Amino acid sequence: MHIHVISPGLLTTIQDSGRPAARRYGVPPSGAMDMFALAVANRLIGNPSDAAALELTAGGALLEFLRPTLVALTGADLGATLNGRHLAPWQAALLDRGTTLHFRGRQANWGARAYLALAGGIAAPTLLGSRSTYLAGGFGGLEGRALRPGDQLATYASPHSRWPWVGTEWPCHARPLYGHTPTLRFLPGPHYAALTPAAREALSQTTLRVGAAANRIGYRLDGLRLSFSQQLSLPSFGVIAGAIQVPPDGTPILLMAEAQTIGGYPVVAIVIAPDLPLAAQILPGDQLRLAPTTMRAARAAHQRYAAWLATAPQADPWPEQLALAGALG
C-alpha cells in the first residue's frame, strides 16, 4: 500500500480519463472534471496521461504516504502542505515514507479540484475501459464510492526510474487561463435559435453563479431564467459534458463529467472542451461568464489546448547543478 487516507476532505475520488466508449450502454463517461490537470499530473512523473489519479475537491484531505512515492500535484492550489511545508502544484516531488500531505483549502480566489498523480498510477480495477469512479452508478475507482477515512491505496509498479522526474515543472504559459470568474466560450446549441432574443442576449451578458447543488454531474447556473420564443417538445438525444440544457424552470444547467448520456431538455449552448478545465475549477457560489465563440475560434482553441498538452515538462535545474558540483568536487 502507498497511501493511507486519514481524511478524504470534502470529496476525493479515483479518476482517469473516463469511459467515453461506454456511453452506448447509457453509462456516463465520468473521469476527471479537469482533464488537463489530470493529464499534466501524469506527464510530470512519466505516467501515461490517462493513468488513474486522485481528484481532491475543495480541501480538507489528509493523506499519509507509506512508502517513498513520486507524485505530481496539479489543478487548483488547495493549500497542500507536506509535513507542514508548502508543496507547490504543477511540479513533481518525491515524498518520503511517513510524509503527510494536507490540503488546507482554496488559497487563491479560484480553484476547486486538485489532482494528485502517483508514479505508476493508482491501482484500481478497469471497468468498461476505465478506473474512474462513477459515484451515482456506484462502480469504478474504489468500490464505486468516494474515499473514506482508513482507506488504503496502492499504485502499479512504475516502469522507469523516478529520479529524472523529481522537480520537473509544468510551465505557466502552457496551462488553461485559470482564474476567478472564468469566461467559458460556447458555440450555439441545437436550440439556441429558439430562445427569445432577450434570452440570447442575456446568456452572454449575465454573470452567472454556480448553484449550491453543483457536483460532478452538472452545475445549475443561477442568475438567469431563459425563455423560448416557441414551445419545444423534443425527443431525447445524446448529450456531452459542456452542453448547457434548459429545464422548464428556465435555469440553465451546465453538464459535467458524470452527466447522463441522453437528455431531453433543449440544449442552447455547448461550452468548448478546452474551457471545461476552467469550469471544473468552480465551486458552488463561484461565478462565471459565458461568451459566444465561432467554430473557427473553437478549433483554434482545441489546437492550442493540444499544443499545451504536448509541451515538455521543464526539468528542475537544481539536480543538474548539484550533479555538476559533485563532479567538480
Added chain:
Amino acid sequence: MPPLPLTWHWQPFGAAALLLEVHGPEQEANRAVLALAAQLSAAPPLGMLAAVPAISSLLITFDPLVATHEQLQAQIEPLCATFGPAPAAPLRIHELPVAYGGTDGPDLVAVAQALGMTPQAVITLHSGQLYRVMMLGFAPGFPYLGPLPAALHLPRRATPRSAVPPGAVAIAAGLTGIYPTSLPGGWHLIGRTPSILFDPHADPPARLAPGDGVRFLVARRGIREN
C-alpha cells in the same frame, strides 16, 4: 424497396460533435438510426470517437484536430442513402418475467383507472406485445421499449419518486422501460422483473441492446430480489 419517408437533419453539437436527427415515422427512424450506428461503429470514419444512438437521433463525437463537421457529414451522408432501416423483426428476443401489480407494481390500479381499463386488461395488453429496445439512456442499461399500445399512453407522474426499485417495469410518454438499478423516476410502475439488466463487470454490461426484442411474461405475484 420503396424509398423511405425519412429525412436526415445534420447540425453541429459544439466543436467536437454532430447531432444527426432523423425525421419520419418513429419506428422507421429508430431502426434507421440503429442501423447507421452499427455501421459507423463497425467502420468508424477518420476522427470519429463514438456514435451514441437515441430514439431518433445519433450523436457523433469526433476529434476536431482530425476531422471537421463537414468532412464527417460528407463521409456519413452517402451511407444514409445506401441502406434501409434495421430489420423490424429483432434478431435477439429476451423474455423477461414480470410480476404485475401489488407491491411490485404500485401504480397498476391508478394507471388502469386513468386509462379507463381494468388492471387485468392493462396487464394483458402490456404483456401481449413484442417490444423493441429503441435506446439505452437515462441511466446505465435503462431500456426505452416501444412501441407501447396507444391505449396505454399516459404522461409522466406529476411527482417523480425519489427512489424506484431495481427491476421496476414502468410506462410513460408512449414507451415502457425497466429501471436497472435503484433510481429516481417519474414513470408509472406497473410491475417488476427479477432479471438483472445491468452489470458493470459483465461484457457487454447491458443485457439488452438497442434493436433487441423484449417480451414480458406474466409471472406469479411476489417476485422478490434474490
